[in-house]
Amino acid sequence: MGAEEVYKGSTSASAELNESYRLLPTIYLWFLTVWAVSALSWAINTYRRRHFQTNNLQWTLASVPLIKALQLGLSFLFWYSCYNLHSCSLWMSFGVYITGVLLQTASFVSFLLISHGYSIMCERLSVPERRTMAALGCVLYLTLVGYKASVPYFTVLLLLSYFISFYVIFHHIARNLVVLREQLSFIEDEDVHAMHDAVYTKYTMFKKFQGVMQIVVVAEIMIYMKMDDAADNYWYRLIVREWAQFFIFLYIGWTFRSRDISPHFSVMPIVKSKEEIIGPPIYRIVCHFFLNYLQEANHIMLLLLAASSITKE
Template structure:
């Protein structure tokens, strides 16, 4: 409880301090997850403390711990869904259909967890099927976005704009690390779920393993997608979709004098600004690269 609480506080403080470097609200959404877990463990502690010390077990506290536990798992997997769809990596906003899909899958996952925790018949089978669907969707979108990032890297190499390569390659490495973390999550969740030993000793061992795995995995994912001082507005490189293959927009390189360049907050990164036409479509967009002369 204390570990999750300290993690939630430090995560929130770090997100607030680095809010100027966030192109979107992903870090705030990730910070919500440890707060949910802290609330669940606090309610569970209060329930057992009142039961053992006063011999009065509160139904409402136990119900609160039950609901917050399900909310924690649902919010964690929703965060994984957002990242796997490329949110904050290959795009700043999800399409309406993607948001509806994530909301629908999250709702079904939540309801299935409610039935499984309530020991409703056949819900264990439904939850297992739900796990397979969830992880299939996550890994499918991860592979698609890795393909997009690889195409962007090769496109940048072809256009000979090497200064942009570091930023795109950083995103590619982040996504590869996230893919590895998701493999660990899938193996651990399915292994703990399939374990049919219902003895009390096995239950406490599984509980400790699950709690430790959840904390370290989420800490690792949070570290991967922590707030970093990237160039302003260089949140993603727009990809133009065509019938043949995805392609990048035209790239233009502009040089400016040192006095003008001082207005930018980060000199380490070249600044890629996706320009949009008036209607906001990426179809006719270009990418402008501004660099410091003789940098």
């Protein structure tokens, strides 16, 4: 049963519970263990690998399994109290409702961060990007609250919010892939291979993320389709949905985990320039340093020639 159904159903604690829901406490406890272990492993790996690369993105992604574990914990307590203590807590179901909304919002904010190339293409986002992301996150949160509370017309608003969010995500993924392809071509043409592994790794990451986001679109469509809400097979659909969600985030987390990828993976501009970055950042820095060195050497040579001419005179 979704968060909104739990919230509505708990208002009548004395109502007779369907026996087909008796498996829910066990299912929620099992998934709580899985997500809690995943969140702990993610945090430990991010902390241990903090010296290898900029891991601000990894710490941000760690919030998703934590919120999910909290939601599953509240769901377990709610259904356990309903069946074993014969008391369905309204506040517990409201906690499930709120954490469900927070989970979806945090997930999409994480997707937006990845699509913008945060900690991959640049160290931090620009002010317009942060404002756009904050606006999308707030709109998504409010529309989710209205939709789950069955407020009229919020279904249309939620669909519109999803459409805009997915459009922004896929647009930025495509733009980053174009930039990385240009950088790879630049490396091959100039025969400079110092950054090849790092740039190719980033390109592979975005290609994998693009594929998994297409799966997320299909999954979201299936979740919000009007399916049969019969109680006799709800636990089965719950297991399928939870495993699908877990494997999606496991794949994303594994792709963007902290690791010793390449010596130059963390070399990136502080903020993405409005102009297209054709050359890899480290190569541009080296070229700039080399040009400055030539200018200084030329200046020294001119001084030496001037001093030599004065000495001869």
